[in-house]
Amino acid sequence: MRPAFLRLLLLALLLAQPALAVSNPADMLPDAAQEERARALGREIRCMVCQNQSIEDSEVSLARDLxxxxxxxxxxxxxDxxxxxxxxxxxxxxxxxKPPFAWSTAVLWATPVVALLGGLFFIMxxxxxxxxxxxxxxxLTEEERRRLDAIDDTKDTTRA
Known part of the structure; x- marks a missing residue:
């Protein structure tokens, strides 16, 4: 039973499609080429609410507006x-x-490089x-131990 379940799970994962945020047919463009262009462009635009998602992946109303x-x-x-x-x-x-490189975004672009170099420096x-x-x-060898014991014995006799 277990191998069959694993095969079924693997098949389900292989057939899974990413969920698209544009689910309302009224929001889609009638021309398939234009719709694909809009989706490609939407994957480059950040959702202002989610911040780590594109507007194509977000369900937020602001992303829908964008x-x-x-x-x-x-x-x-x-x-485009x-x-x-x-x-x-x-x-x-x-x-x-992917913001353009400018002095105002230099820290954003440089942070991964600085972090990587800093990590390598600390590893080295x-x-x-x-x-x-x-x-x-x-x-210690046996000879060294005998000599050390002899030194200890002489120190003990001088203190007494």
């Missing part, structure tokens, strides 16, 4: 660049999932410290 704006602009004949520029002018850099520092740590000395 999807409708994108579709209206496509119907009006705007190019014009639509991005329109939304950018209205909402700023944050509306784009830790490895150097562990390599430079003194190793345990080898155990």
């Amino acid at each position: 999807r409708l704006i994108v579709r209206e602009r496509i119907t009006a004949g705007d190019s 660049g014009q639509i991005r520029a329109f939304l950018h002018a209205r909402y700023g850099d944050f509306v784009l999932l 520092l830790a490895r150097r410290r562990s390599a430079a740590a003194p190793a345990m000395p080898p155990p």
Whole structure:
């Protein structure tokens, strides 16, 4: 029974399709090419409420409004660049999932690189410290123990 269940589960996962936020047929464009263009463009636009999702993946009403704006602009004949520029002018850099590189966004672009380099630096520092740590000395031989005992015996007699 268990292998059959695992096969069924695997088949279900392989056949699963991502849920699209545009579920209302009235929101979709009648032309399939324009609708695909709107969806592709919507995957580049950030949901202002969810912040980690595109407007195509979000169910929030603001995301729906932005999807409708994108579709209206496509119907009006705007190019993808014009639509991005329109939304950018209205909402700023944050509306784009891939904001342009500028001095105002330099920290955003540099943070992953700085974090990676900092992590590598600390790993190298830790490895150097562990390599430079003194190793345990080898155990004393019988000859060394006899000499040490002899030294201890002489110290005890001088103190008395």
